[in-house]
Amino acid sequence: MNDNTLSYAGFTIGPINDVLKHARKTREMWFGSYFLSWYMEEFERELQKNNKINFLTPFIEKKENDRRAGLYPDRFVLTSEQSSDEVLNLIEKAGDETRKFFVDLIKGLDGKYGIKFFAKTDVDKILNGFLQTNIVVLPADGIQEDNAIEKFWNYLDATEEHRHFTLGKSEETCQRCKTLPSVATAEVMDGEKEKIWKLCPLCLLKLFALEIVDVQNKVSGRHRYPSTGEISAVELIEEYRTEDGWYRGSLKKYLEKHDEIDFNDKEFIEIVKNNTKIRCQEIKPYHKYIAILNADGDGIGNLVKKESESLQTSEMGNYINEFSKKLFQSGVDNFDLCSSYSSSVKDIGEPIYVGGDDVLAFLPVAYHTSDKRITTIIDVALALNTKFKELLGQDVGLSIGISIAYYKHPLAVTLEKSREMLFGIAKNQVGRDTLAIHLKKHSGNDAQVIFSFREPERLGQFNGLLKAILLSEEDLMGSIHYNLLRFKNLLIHIETTEQLTNFFDNNFSDQLKSGYTGIDYVKRMFELALGLDMRCSPVTDQKKAVKDVLDQLWFIKFLAGKEEE
Structure with a gap:
């Protein structure tokens, strides 16, 4: 805190789980998460226009995030040289501007891709009622900078416990999430047939985001998000892929007709067999299984507390800024490791969110790097854990939960299982810093393994056998x-x-x-x-x-x- 600091403020947005849990397709789950992170980035950049605002966390990169995964978390803490009332007013105004940006994106879909609005004027009201935002603003008196972030984290956690959202009024709720009021009709693929669906503003955005030029530009020109089968069997089809996320040749024709891969379809089997460039020309059992990886840092708060005890008050501001930069760099590293599948090849995995010490990603179970070498989901987990400790030190850990399921298994169920493996099992082990993996077979059978990252040889032998x-x-x-x-x-x-x-x-x-x-x-x-x-x-x-x-x-x-x- 400098001598001119008059107030502190914290902000959080949600509901993250509610946005994700209704997803049926990978693109819905991806953009549901990406939307909230992008929202926070736009919000924070709007606030940065005021030179009396200083963010304690997160670190905000000057360059706009153009990666296809969210980098900015669902909360921030800042200091200001303005009074508490002035800061509150500033945050509320920035929130309105940010929401308007996304409302305009949604309204811009009108008349395109078979979308017809019948309640266009309700979009802003519905989005405002659904997004659960909480603001805490306090005078600087009595707040010490060395524990300001922890204090505001606790305040924000308390406000989240009392959240609620307004459903609004409509003739019919959204046929996708069955939660919010619908505002438009749209043609949506259901299996291999197009159906007319009544959709809410958020489901419209999740389903058609990559049809919007602003979104395409935001994620470096991506026009298509891969389905579960395209992710799980990426090594079978990557030779067909183009830079915009689409495909060429026979696979493009197949996906234009079917929208998603069916491993039992004779037409798709022939496409794989006829591709002589790929290292694996046979559909293996693991190609039919997708992994969702969830990760969360261990011991971050204790590390900050320990290191801050040896610092002078005048040194705290610089330390917090440098630590926030490290967490941001961790997110960038995690994006690269998930995308490259532990430095195998570019664009193999699909990171969804990689902010700081949190990771959420769609990944294949395995990927051939050559005829006689293969990289597995275990390699990715090991790489994430190792890189995290290299950046922040050996006093911290990174617990990881992975759910592996048949590619047609309900996506929301697979996601929830990965969260259970992370928060219900991995982070409950003594010392944490644990990897917990659950496998759900299409036949209904289950298997589960747990390893401590502090015993790397045991995990290495398991991975070697796999x-x-x-x-x-x-x-x-x-x-x-x-x-x-x-x-x-x-x-x-x-x-x-x-x-x-x-x-x-x-x-x-x-x-x-x-x-x-x-x-x-x-x-x-x-x-x-x-x-x-x-x-x-x-x-x-x-x-x-x-x-x-x-x-x-x-x-x-x-x-x-x-x-x-």
Whole structure:
């Protein structure tokens, strides 16, 4: 805080989950999230026009965000050289200007793409009633800069608990979200047929955003957002893709007719077989599964508190600015890692939101970088965690929840499961900094694994086995897992590396003789889990250790299984 600071202010917007949970298509979920982040960016840039405003968080890049993922979080904290009343008035005015910008985008759709408004004048009222904004403005007296952000975070959290939105009046609610009043009709693909839907302002924007020139320009010329199958099987179709997100040749014709990929469609199967440029000309089981990744930083508040204790009051402003820049850079790094699929190839994954220590992304389960090399969703998780710690230090962590589901599984359910894996499981582990993954098979079966990022070798062996299985032409995982289950009670009583080696020599001699590398990974997984390596911590529960490895093998067996759904 400088000597001229008269007030502090905090602002938050929502409802994020309500915007996302009604999404049926990837483009709806993407723009639902992107819209709120873009809204905050426009809002903050409007406020920055006043030179008496200084943002404590987030850091705002001079260059407009042209990435296809949101970088700006749902809240900000600022200081001002103006009085509390003046700041409140300024924020409210900036909010009105920002909302008008998006209202004009929505109204601009009238008459295009089969859209006909019947309640155009209600757009602003409905959007204003739905967007849940909270403002907290306080005089600077009694507020210390070293805990200002934490204090305002707590205030904003408290205001969010009492949010509500106005539904308004309409002859009929939106047929998409079934929540807000409809204002227009539009032609929307439903399966392979176009239907006339009555839509609210927000669903109109989510469905037709990439038809708007301003949105296309905002996201570097993207004209199409990929469907679940296009993301999960990106390695099969990337050779057809053009820079604007569309496709060329036979795949373009196919998607113009069907809108989305169907892996059982003979026409699509032929398109894959006829593409000689791709490394994988066969539809594998993992191509039919999409991953939603959710990540959240651990220990950020404690880190700021610890480092601020050693600083003078005059140094706090600079420290907060530099820390906000680091969080912003973390978002940029996370975008690059998700988009490049852990530095594999450009535009493989689809990051949705990458603000600071939060990540939300659509990703394929695996991607061939060459005929004999493959990158997995585990590699992406490891890269995100490692980069985060490189930037902010080893005192922090990044917990990650991943939900993997059949490409036709309800998108909102897959998203909610990823949140459950992150907040319900990963962040509840001792020490946090954990990866939790859930797999939902099309058949209805489930599998789940949990790893601590503080034990990288255990996660590395699991990932190594997954890669070996995905690259192998033989389906050996089923027989290996079956034999290990038979000897479960024996495995529980193994106490030395020699005993473990003898067990594998006696029971998996065929796989060992054939040079199948997967069996080496399995053996090492048991060695680490049972604490037989001298570098490992002693194991207090042998039964649980064996069960954990068997669950991990079950997970891989399910994910890479050759059986049809």
